[in-house]
Amino acid sequence: xxxxxxxxxxLAWQAAQNxxxxxxxAEVFLNGIASLLGHIEEHxxxxxxxxxxxxxxxxxxxxxxxxxxxxxxxxxxxPKSRHAxxxxxxxxxxxxxxxxxxxxAHLRIATDHEVYKDWARNVMAGRADFRDVTGDASRKPEDWxxxxxxxxxxxxxxTPIFLSFERI
Numbered sequence: 001x002x003x004x005x006x007x008x009x010x011l012a013w014q015a016a017q018n019x020x021x022x023x024x025x026a027e028v029f030l031n032g033i034a035s036l037l038g039h040i041e042e043h044x045x046x047x048x049x050x051x052x053x054x055x056x057x058x059x060x061x062x063x064x065x066x067x068x069x070x071x072x073x074x075x076x077x078x079p080k081s082r083h084a085x086x087x088x089x090x091x092x093x094x095x096x097x098x099x100x101x102x103x104x105a106h107l108r109i110a111t112d113h114e115v116y117k118d119w120a121r122n123v124m125a126g127r128a129d130f131r132d133v134t135g136d137a138s139r140k141p142e143d144w145x146x147x148x149x150x151x152x153x154x155x156x157x158x159t160p161i162f163l164s165f166e167r168i
Contacts (some may be wrong), residue, residue, distance in 0.1 A: 001023065001024040001025070001026065001055075001067050001069070001070045001071070002014070002023070002024075002025050002026070002070075002071040002072075002073070003026050003055050003070065003071065003072050003075075003088060004026065004027060004028075004055075004072065004073070004075050004076075004088070005025040005026070005027045005032060005036060005073075006027070006032050006035075006073070006074065006147065006148070006149055007032055007035040007036070007147070007148050008025065008027075008032060008033075008035050008036025008037075008038075008039050008040075009035075009039065009145065009147050009148065010071065010073055010144070010145055010147050011023060011025045011036060011039075011048060011071075012036060012039035012040065012043060012045060012048070013145040014071075014143075015040075015043075015045045015047050015048045016043050016045060017143065018047070019046075019047055020047070021047060022047050022048075022049065023047055023048045023049070024048075024049050024050075024051060024058075025048055025049070025050050025051070026050075026051040026052075026053075026054075026055035026058060027050070027051075027052065028052065028053060028054060033050060033052055036048070036050065037050075056093060056096065059093075059096040059097060059100065060096060062100050063100075064099050064100060065099070065100065065101065065102035065105075066100055067097075067100045067101050067105060068101070068102070068104075068105045068106070069105060069106050069107075069108070070097060070101065070105070070106070070107045070108070071108050072088055072089065072107070072108070072109045072110075073108070073109075073110045073147060073149065073150075074110055074111055074112065074147065074149035074150065074153075074160075075087070075088050075089070075109075075111065075116070076088075077111065077113035077115055077116035077119075079113065079115045079116075084119070087116065087119060089109060089116075089119065089120045089123050089124070090123065091123065091126075091127075094123070094127060094129075094130075098127075098129045098130070098167065101167040102167065103167055103168060104166060104167065105166070105167040106133075106164055106165065106166055106167070107130060107164070107165045107166075107167070108141075108144070108162070108163065108164050108165075109124075109162075109163040109164075109165075110140070110144075110150070110160055110161065110162050110163070111160065111161060112149075112150070112153035112158040112159065112160040112161075113158075117161050120163060121163070124163070124165055127165075128168070129167065129168055130165040130166065130167055130168060131165065131166050131168055132163070132164075132165055133164050133165065133166045134162070134163050134164045134165075135164075137161040137162055137163060138159065138161065138162075139162065140160075140162040141162065141164070144162065
């Protein structure tokens with residue numbers, strides 16, 4: 001599952017590399033959905049399902065332990081402290097997500113925003129149901145293609161971090 005798939009390039013790449021794996025992409029913005037549909041058509045992908053609403057409505061409906069990998073890449077950082085409750089990496093959202101991930105499943109988070117970097121690390125450090133398996137956060141995993149958000153961050157001089165957490 002990819003939560004907030006943006007232009008869909010990462011989700012489409014994952015689908016192409018893993019054709020026997022079903023993927024769910026959740027995105028509320030029409031332009032992102034249209035972009036992903038273009039990738040699906042261009043590459044003949046048949047293993048992606050799109051949820052075009054707020055993923056928090058879908059999570060309670062999914063079967064327990066049904067998600068082996070979840071991606072949250074370059075989410076809106078909501079940088080003002082008064083907006084912190086809107087950040088996706090938040091205990092109440094992780095409480096919905098964790099039961100859907102069996103032991104050994106991976107949650108990957110990427111961001112280039114300093115406030116979100118600290119926030120995500122702090123929230124995840126306080127979780128007893130995930131353990132940090134990131135290693136060098138400045139290096140993204142090999143099975144993680146460059147997205148337009150990552151490329152934009154690099155052009156603008158921001159350094160992305162790539163976090164990985166394993167469900168315990």
